[in-house]
Amino acid sequence: MQRRRSTVTLPCTRVATWNVNSIKARSQVVARWLEAEGAELLLIQETKCSDEAFPRAEFEKLGYRVETVGQKSYNGVAILSRVPLTVGHRGLPDDPEDKDARYIEAVVELPAEGKHSRRRALRVVSLYLPNGNPAGSEAFLYKINWMKRLIGHARQLLQDTEPLVLGGDFNVAPGDADVYDPALFGNDALCRPETRARFRELLTLGFTDAIAARHPGPGNYTFWDYQDRAWPKNHGWRIDHLLLSHRALPLLADCGIDRKPRGAPKPSDHVPVWCDLRL
């Protein structure tokens, strides 16, 4: 569906990102959310299943194309799209030895509107950045190295002419306002200075954190642990992000975080983050 703002004639395309914590356990929840909200593009993380096992038919019958980079049990990313898409890299391109399913990118081509319409292409990335806990471990080194690799590849992608959206579970709380108790989690891999410095380095290449730019302030959480009654206590984290390239930022009409699914039956521990692009 194409949305039109009441005061502007340009149509909007909705792009959302959601860590679903197992697509097999969550397919009904995700399908109902798509029916209700009608995003053109959904960037999914933690599918936790192989490509063969992805419940693609449930989404194809809603009109979505389904592209996946999966593995058994862990990780796994996907892109659902109501418009045709061409998949680019599956996995960050610099290290074929890295078997973690954490990265997929694609270019979508929206149908032209009217005979003089400009080309309406958009590049999107669905990424699941390593958690990296505990700080100082091998897992933490892997996380920091993965961020360096992402920065290197993002620099290349910015050479292209298409507007670009990097979406996903970054496992990065960019600032103290993005954690319910920053003092308690100062040494957490999601908050460590090395982690935040790499995230800022990524932004410095030419990206804008959509939620931070449009809705600044504390409490814009996207994740609440299943444990310790985190949701009713609002003990949340803002770690799921939509980063807009300098060519995508001027297209931004609005963005937000949909907390409703966290309070609904069979929730993921993360909620969708969305943006509307005038595209």
Add this chain to the structure above:
DNA sequence: ATGTCAGCCGGAGGCTGA
């Protein structure tokens, strides 16, 4: 830290990752 959840193997429930 933990009032949890999901996948694994294997055929219950303990282990892992988050």
